[in-house]
């Protein structure tokens with residue numbers, strides 16, 4: 001912890017860590033308290049995952065395709081969380097008057113967004129466990145043993161890039177207000193397709209793969225598959241390269257998020273329109 | 280400014296503070312001047328009130344001082360720190376309570392929600408939790424400590440918001456109509472707490488806006504009356520009342536023939552405020568200060584000549600509302616002023 005300041009108030013590091021934890025707490029606790037989320041965030045994604053597994057099975061596709069669909073289903077829940085739990089979030093918070101309280105607080109705005117992201121990842125991971133249970137338990141999908149550490153590494157890098165994108169979207173959506181809604185809806189399905197959640201990225205052709213690469217979801221899924229299945233995954237680029245691209249994307253998105261949030265805050269102070277005015 | 284000077288700097292200081300809002304796109308040309316050059320100095324330890332009709336610029340003033348809005352020109356300082364250039368330093372020292380806000384996350388319990396706010400100010404848990412419990416007792420919500428936010432009534436939510444303003448132990452507390460939507464008893468209790476809170480530790484300061492004269496009168500050490508972005512008077516409530524002493528304050532209950540398009544009757548040389556029509560009795564109240572050289576009968580005759588029937592007369596001590604009418608030229612509540 002950074003030392004307290006001369007005036008007895010906490011130093012920057014302690015302040016921002018606590019702010020992150022405070023914001024994260026909402027989701028950690030909330031996920032346990034709102035059982036209806038189980039339907040939209042766990043059951044529905046698990047169902048579409050199951051339909052792909054069964055489809056592959058009916059078509060007599062290689063068994064490895066099934067595990068690929070399970071992984072896709074899990075990653076889909078993260079993408080939904082990035083869109084609705086990150087992208088649309090600041091817009092919600094503006095409506096509720098919460099945003100004004102963040103703008104007035106001394107903690108950095110990134111610490112709030114980080115709290116949101118970590119909370120979202122935690123929450124979604126609890127849902128993912130559900131999908132895994134359905135995939136491996138109910139549907140009897142099997143994979144050969146694989147190394148856990150590289151998978152974890154790819155996962156962490158992918159999440160950083162993905163939620164970094166979510167943070168950037170959050171400020172963009174705030175800027176565009178209600179239209180954000182439609183953008184959110186519009187982004188959900190095409191990204192599922194482009195990122196090859198349920199089929200190998202390669203199937204899209206080179207151009208499609210590049211497009212998918214911009215959304216970290218596609219790259220991340222591809223890299224994770226390669227770690228789990230080896231050559232059978234029919235990966236797009238070598239894992240190393242994919243992880244490197246993801247890392248660059250992560251940094252770029254985080255910088256972009258910070259910059260757009262700053263721009264947004266300055267704009268709001270100039271025009272007085274982003275914090276709610278009810279008095 | 281060196282640090283030791285800042286410790287002695289006033290809690291709030293503004294110089295020629297101006298803020299205009301650009302015209303909305305669909306109505307070009309109609310730029311609004313929300314603040315038209317405000318100079319205010321609030322010392323540490325003061326409870327300072329802003330009184331003004333709707334649209335006077337009170338919220339705009341508070342937003343600038345709480346770093347939510349840039350001034351168009353002029354300067355604002357809080358605890359010696361510039362609100363534009365040193366916004367971060369200002370934020371560490373302030374908090375804002377806005378009546379009518381509905382912040383917080385529905386799935387959290389009241390207690391957790393207040394704790395969460397303390398985290399945005401980096402308060403260590405060992406300090407935060409006891410303080411949260413103490414504040415819950417202050418706002419009378421100890422029983423609701425474990426209730427979820429989305430099950431609170433509007434008034435309870437207001438009270439939680441009120442408590443939120445104190446969790447970070449601010450140096451300067453801004454309150455924008457803090458008791459809006461609270462019942463009379465809750466509002467009175469919270470006013471009492473604000474007064475005690477300020478006195479409990481040296482250097483604590485409160486800046487509040489209100490529409491309730493009683494709140495301003497009871498709570499504030501000094502008041503600024505503001506209208507159309509300008510400070511029209513600034514002094515202690517007692518001194519302000521003295522300004523309008525001399526002469527009698529008269530309240531008439533009258534019935535007026537209305538709807539014939541001639542408007543409300545006026546009085547020669549007297550600024551009078553008409554209350555809204557009384558729905559059952561079909562009367563209005565008319566408030567004015569009677570100048571010493573003018574007998575009341577003359578006024579009554581003037582009214583009679585304009586077709587007004589006077590049904591009741593009362594005189595009383597000067598109140599803040601009289602000051603307000605005299606300074607702003609109209610009443611604060613639902614009144615119309617005729618000169």
Ligand SMILES: Nc1ncnc2c1ncn2[C@@H]1O[C@H](COP(=O)(O)OP(=O)(O)OP(=O)(O)O)[C@@H](O)[C@H]1O
Nearest residue numbers: 272273279300311313332333334335336337338339
């Ligand atoms: N974001 C904004 N954009 C355009 N005009 C604004 C904005 N905020 C305030 N104004 C205008 O500035 C003026 C002052 O508004 P302000 O909210 O400061 O008044 P107030 O004294 O708080 O009024 P009330 O008693 O109704 O709360 C009003 O004419 C208002 O319409």
Ligand SMILES: [Mg+2]
Nearest residue numbers: 279337338455
């Ligand atoms: Mg206001």
